[in-house]
Amino acid sequence: MTGAWRTVIGLETHVQLGTHTKLFCGCANEFGAPPNANTCELCTGQPGSLPLLNERALRLAVRAALALDADVAARSTFDRKNYFYCDLPKGFQTTQYVAPYASGGGVALDDGSFVRLTRIHMEEDAGKAIHDRGDTTLVDLNRAGVPLIEIVTEPDLSNAEQAFEYLTKLKEVLVYAGVSDCDMEKGSLRCDVNVSVHREDEPLGTRVEIKNLNSFRNVRAAIEHEVERQTRALDDGTAIVQETRLFDVDANATRTMRVKEDEDDYRYFPEPDLPPALVTDEVLRVERAAIPELPTARRARYANELGLSEYDAGVLTAERATSDFFDAALRAADPGAAKLLANWTTNELLAATADPDVPGAALDELRVSPADLAALVALVERGEIHSAAARTVLRETLRSGRAPDDVVRELGLAQASDPAEIEAWCTAAIDADPRATEQVRAGNGKAIGALIGAVMKRSQGRANPEVVRSVLTRMLEVDA
Amino acid sequence: MGSSDAPSDPGEGAAHTLVRRTAALARLDLDEAEIERLAPEFRRILDAFGALAGVAADAPPATDEPHNARTRPDTPRPSLGAERVLRCAPEREGAYYSVPKTVGGDA
Ligand SMILES: [Zn+2]
Numbered sequence: 001m002t003g004a005w006r007t008v009i010g011l012e013t014h015v016q017l018g019t020h021t022k023l024f025c026g027c028a029n030e031f032g033a034p035p036n037a038n039t040c041e042l043c044t045g046q047p048g049s050l051p052l053l054n055e056r057a058l059r060l061a062v063r064a065a066l067a068l069d070a071d072v073a074a075r076s077t078f079d080r081k082n083y084f085y086c087d088l089p090k091g092f093q094t095t096q097y098v099a100p101y102a103s104g105g106g107v108a109l110d111d112g113s114f115v116r117l118t119r120i121h122m123e124e125d126a127g128k129a130i131h132d133r134g135d136t137t138l139v140d141l142n143r144a145g146v147p148l149i150e151i152v153t154e155p156d157l158s159n160a161e162q163a164f165e166y167l168t169k170l171k172e173v174l175v176y177a178g179v180s181d182c183d184m185e186k187g188s189l190r191c192d193v194n195v196s197v198h199r200e201d202e203p204l205g206t207r208v209e210i211k212n213l214n215s216f217r218n219v220r221a222a223i224e225h226e227v228e229r230q231t232r233a234l235d236d237g238t239a240i241v242q243e244t245r246l247f248d249v250d251a252n253a254t255r256t257m258r259v260k261e262d263e264d265d266y267r268y269f270p271e272p273d274l275p276p277a278l279v280t281d282e283v284l285r286v287e288r289a290a291i292p293e294l295p296t297a298r299r300a301r302y303a304n305e306l307g308l309s310e311y312d313a314g315v316l317t318a319e320r321a322t323s324d325f326f327d328a329a330l331r332a333a334d335p336g337a338a339k340l341l342a343n344w345t346t347n348e349l350l351a352a353t354a355d356p357d358v359p360g361a362a363l364d365e366l367r368v369s370p371a372d373l374a375a376l377v378a379l380v381e382r383g384e385i386h387s388a389a390a391r392t393v394l395r396e397t398l399r400s401g402r403a404p405d406d407v408v409r410e411l412g413l414a415q416a417s418d419p420a421e422i423e424a425w426c427t428a429a430i431d432a433d434p435r436a437t438e439q440v441r442a443g444n445g446k447a448i449g450a451l452i453g454a455v456m457k458r459s460q461g462r463a464n465p466e467v468v469r470s471v472l473t474r475m476l477e478v479d480a
Numbered sequence: 481m482g483s484s485d486a487p488s489d490p491g492e493g494a495a496h497t498l499v500r501r502t503a504a505l506a507r508l509d510l511d512e513a514e515i516e517r518l519a520p521e522f523r524r525i526l527d528a529f530g531a532l533a534g535v536a537a538d539a540p541p542a543t544d545e546p547h548n549a550r551t552r553p554d555t556p557r558p559s560l561g562a563e564r565v566l567r568c569a570p571e572r573e574g575a576y577y578s579v580p581k582t583v584g585g586d587a
Contacts, residue, residue, distance in 0.1 A: 021554050026557030027559045035562060036562035036566065039560060039562070040560050056553075084505065084506035084508075129582075136578045137580070138576035138578055140577075269529050275550050276550075277551075
């Protein structure tokens with residue numbers, strides 16, 4: 001009994017598929033509609049109504065499986081999972097129990113470990129029960145019948161951080177693949193956790209399931225709390241009861257959910273109203289082709305091929321739109337400009353999307369195209385404008401949509417290259433600030449900054465600060 | 481399928497236990513007379529589904545049906561909407577169904 005405690009974690013993640021309609025009926029799959037607006041005979045469980053599988057739901061499910069390297073079954077079947085609760089008017093949930101459509105695959109973590117997937121199956125979501133109304137529960141069935149996939153891992157995770165990273169990477173893959181928005185606030189991604197602890201070199205401990213986790217942070221907090229609760233109980237000689245617990249955000253604790261069905265209670269049986277779901281080679285080909293380069297691969301490419309920092313690669317891939325924009329700009333640019341392009345994308349453009357004065361709230365809505373950004377960065381690289389002027393150009397392009405080259409010409413922002421012109425600005429700056437001039441002559445190297453600044457102002461940003469510095473040092477006869 | 485796999489003659493006690501367990505899960509408050517009446521009915525229902533599961537397991541895979549009979553396009557169709565759907569509701573509050581309070585799995 002002296003071995004260290006080991007934690008074993010498995011995750012079950014429900015993800016709503018980004019379809020227009022529900023899994024088995026034509027009601028809209030839409031968040032935020034008035035209560036019960038998107039309901040029909042089928043999704044409210046009226047007798048005589050027959051389900052028909054949504055083709056796009058099947059395809060998105062297939063795409064998700066392929067993006068997670070899972071094997072897709074050519075033929076999978078549906079079962080009824082029977083339970084009686086107000087959020088499920090049919091009295092059963094249509095799911096895939098015996099023959100799920102996908103198995104295997106997994107998610108690689110940064111520490112080199114790999115979280116294997118047991119299976120992925122399709123099923124319908126239940127409605128929403130609202131309990132904060134005294135003695136009654138209010139039921140909204142808009143969500144009843146919305147297509148879900150449930151992604152079940154092997155018990156391969158050993159701490160809360162790994163669970164957090166797994167969920168983050170899973171979400172990235174599914175969002176990039178266009179399978180789901182995975183927005184936990186809207187409930188499009190939900191997660192249940194299985195946790196047990198045991199002593200090293202001893203058999204696995206009793207498993208506890210935690211439900212009601214509505215953010216990745218809550219998943220992490222719930223696991224940390226539950227591991228602590230279980231180890232403390234075992235240290236005290238108390239056995240762990242196999243049960244389902246609910247996470248209480250306010251109390252930051254889990255509590256027992258008293259009555260819960262066992263697998264036997266569901267009395268699964270084959271869904272007689274639905275034929276098996278078939279996935280042809282053609283569907284596999286089309287859905288595989290629809291998967292873009294995934295974020296982990298993009299980060300590796302940015303770091304290894306473009307020499308970007310891990311941080312920049314992370315910022316660029318946090319949203320697919322950012323990464324797509326950057327890649328499109330990269331294709332239009334000189335390969336050596338990657339770093340500069342990354343800086344302009346992550347600093348100036350992302351800031352612009354948040355600026356209420358700039359039209360467009362997302363990168364692909366901005367009036368600056370990837371080609372515009374590449375052109376702007378090329379101007380900077382060739383020394384035709386310097387970065388202060390480039391920011392002016394970008395602001396103008398963001399406002400008007402005019403091409404950067406045109407803006408440079410119109411605003412006369414091209415870098416001044418006439419030495420006589422630069423010397424004239426320098427002379428004026430020296431005459432206007434005798435104190436700084438004296439300090440520079442006396443050997444105070446820092447004082448030259450004030451003079452350079454004055455020249456930049458006079459030139460309205462058109463002078464190259466490096467050229468100005470060398471002209472000033474020559475004119476004041478000091479060492480550079 | 482747990483005890484429902486027993487083909488027949490489950491014994492009165494087993495069927496009664498099943499009814500009690502199922503009623504508890506469904507938050508139904510049954511009295512002894514109701515349990516007495518439901519136990520044999522429940523047994524017959526379970527046997528029927530057991531037979532159905534057996535047939536489905538033996539059936540050859542139906543792979544020769546035309547593809548278009550299996551799926552439908554992801555095109556929205558008009559819903560019935562809250563007013564029509566709620567006509568079947570025993571009780572409502574606004575556009576919601578209203579039912580006796582049952583929180584999570586708590587009894
Ligand atoms: Zn419907």
